[in-house]
Amino acid sequence: AFSLTDVMYVYSEILHVKFTEVKGLTTRSFAEFGGDSLMAITAAHKILSIAKEKNVTLIEENTITAIDLMTLSIQEVYSIIISGRQPNQPSVKRQRVLNEGIDDVLETLPSTTLYESDSGQQYHGYLKRVWKASLQMCVDSSPILIESESRALLIVASQGGDLAIIDTKSGTIQYRCRIEGKIEGDLNYLVSKRNGTEEIIVFVSTYGSKKKMGRLEVFKLRFDPTLTLExxxxxxxxxxxxxxxxxxxxxxxxxxxxANSDNNGQCHERVLSSSYGGNLSYLDIHTGTLLEKKENLGGAIHA
Structure with a gap:
């Protein structure tokens, strides 16, 4: 029968550590053993393969992911496979990882690192680390830098679906949230000027949600009363x-x-979003209304 030992053996093999080092630490997550998100993907597939071989019926409720390994303990991962997820009993460890602050668990996760250039010898230079901020999984998308007279903010996203607003001077995470799906495409933003006021609108592309569809998620960056993505x-x-x-x-x-244009006849603000289905969607930024759609453009659109 599938057992907790099977999970521990996979951790030991993928992480290249002795089984005895894993056996007594079942309250630790994969990340706390030093594993990264790519290793977690391999480990999750292997654990599920062993469970299936040992006649565990796998459905959505008891199928684990790399995010589970990175944010849950060994015992919790095993419990999901055996008993399914318990939505009314959130994991204490996962709550720590999703917390807006940085703690000892977050420090073990994949990081976004900022370097500054520092002059060296003649015609030479080098990069010096200034700070690092931890995210749930690997960062495939380019972050966006938003500057004002008083501050500069970096908005970063990861494959784990988490979004973080980071102060570029201190490296502290000012705000963190998680959305459904994975984030791989580059982020983008627009400084909208409607009715004489400025708003910063942030655009995030996602995929791999429960419905296996892609979504364009749109947020407003708010500064008052607290910094947040609304x-x-x-x-x-x-x-x-x-x-x-x-x-x-x-x-x-x-x-x-x-009457046919935005902002009292001054301009239109629009967004184009393309998908792996080969479709191109043209939307109004302020209403989300689909204005036009071109389908079957000849293949998947990635860039």
């Missing part, structure tokens, strides 16, 4: 979205009726 709207595509959303402003055309 959900604005989302658009579900018919394929995974791994590309960077394209945002742009179209000037109001001469002679066009003001």
């Amino acid at each position: 959900k604005f709207w989302s658009y579900e595509s018919d394929g995974e979205i791994k590309s960077k959303p394209c945002v742009f402003v179209l000037p109001h055309r001469i002679g066009e009726a003001a």
